[in-house]
Amino acid sequence: MTDTVTAPAGDLFSKFDDIIQTRETLLASGVEDPYNLVMEKVLSPTRAICNGRDTILLGTYNYMGMTFDPDVLEAGKQALADYGSGTTGSRVLNGTFQGHKECEDALREFYGMDHAMVFSTGYQANLGIISTIAGKGDYVILDIDSHASIYDGCAMGNAEIVPFRHNNVEALEKRLRRIPEGAGKLVILEGVYSMMGDVAPLKEMVAVSKKYGAMVLVDEAHSMGFIGENGRGVAEEQGVMDDCDFIIGTFSKSVGTVGGFCVSNHPKFDIMRLVCRPYVFTASLPPSVVATSATSIRKLMHGSNKRAHLWENSKTLHKGLRDLGFDIGTPEAQSAIIAVIMPDLQQGAMMWEALLKEGLYVNLARPPATPAGMTLLRCSLCAEHSAEEVQTILQMFERAGKAVGIIS
Structure with a gap:
């Protein structure tokens, strides 16, 4: 006989009880845990061994397939040999090596901007830039579907948060009109929104923001490398790069490593290196990571053929899934992300597992991360997926969808 374990009064974990119950109910139904997948071996940008099976990867955000590029790998190996495994310090102390400067040089060249600042993660880039430039008494006007790192940056800076309806230009202008004249204003937008893969109307939104004297920050995490003539993102595609005060990525x-950055033409931007806490108080990226990143960024400047192939993959998969009868998050392919809307979490998890057994990995996204409380199978295409692999993916979706009852 075992004693029943009860949570103590004032249990700090009690706030998670609903999530714990949802997870336990899902696993009790016999579905494999979709958030605990182990890749035993990664074979290429598009394939890995999962549960002992050769699996096509359709949920990695490896848009340009740079993770196994020979030049990128060689740069990392050389830096590891020349500089060791880590920096053991902050960028403002001993953590700036030659590779960090070269990586920032590559970013400045890639974007054609005066300043570039590299962070240890993309999350920290948003956290640091937003919290530092928008503080108490300032206003941050952001799309309600903004990434968690954006919301966290707002909270850390203690600015007044003013959300507006997703991708709605009129709602943005309505919010801007109500902000006190003379107050500090920062409008935060994303080029591509990561859940649905939809693109923001940046041209109109940036124009409205400037009309009311706001600074503009655009997060191009999911469009860098792929969208725009030179792969600079949606701001380039829509011709508003010169009007963006900050671009985060x-x-x-697409770069295929780890880290984050901000580029800007603001003449005072360099002071951020001394006042941005997530930059000052974090150990810098290892030499091998900045070396691989710089090499990848420079290669992306000449990635027009890969970009064209990725667009073809995206259009083919989007149309194919719609023709099969799946509910897709956007009316047409707008990015390398395709969101397949599921009826509910239970059926979404069953569909995810059915696809995995077919040999296909996608992301199962659920509330509260998803807009409007939807459950999604989020597909992220790669420039290294062959046309034949895309057809195989469609066949896998058809078999799994019929087996689970998502399509007839």
Whole structure:
């Protein structure tokens, strides 16, 4: 006989009880845990061994497939040999090596901007930049579907948060009109929103923001490398780069490594290196990581053929899934992300597991991370997926969808 364990009064974990119950109910139904997948071996940008099976990867954000690029790998190996495994210090102390400067040089060249600042993660880039430039008494006007790192940056800076309806230009202008004249204003937008893969109307939104004297920050995490003539993102595609005060990005998507950055033309931007806490009080990226990142960024400047192939993959998969009868988050392919809307979490988990057994990995996204409380199977295409692999993916979706009853 065992004693029943009860949570003590004032249990700090009690706030998570609903999530714990949802997870336990899901696992009790016999579905494999979709958030605890182990890749035993990664074979290429598009394939890995999962549960002992050769699996096509369709949920990695490895948009440009740079993770196994020979030049990128060689740069990392050389830096590891020359500089060791880590910096053991902050960028403002002993943590700036030659590779960090070269990585920032590559970013300045890639974006054609005066300043570039590299962070240890994309999350820290948003956390640091937003919390430092927008403080108490300032206003941050942001899309309600903004990434968690954006919301956390707002909270850390203690600015007044003013959300507006997703991708709605009129709602943005309505909020801006109500902000006191003379107050500090920062409008935060994303080029591509990571859940649905939809693109923001940046041209109109940036114009409205400037009309009311606001600074503009655009997070291009999911569009860098892929969208725009030179892969600079949606701001480039829509012709508003010169009107963006800050562009935030990450190395963990198209660049294929880890890290984050901000680029800007603001003449005072360099002071951020002394006043931005998530930059000052964090150990810098290892030499091998900044070396691989710089090499990847420079190669992305000449990635027009890969970009074209990725667009074809995205259009083919989007149309194919719609033709099969799946509910897709956008009316047409807008990015490398395709969101397949599920009826509910239980059926979404069953569909995720059915696809995994077919040999296909996608992301199961659930509330509260998803907009409007939807459950999604989020697909992230890669420039290294062959046309044949895309057709195989469609066949896998058809078999799994019929087996689970999502499509007839």
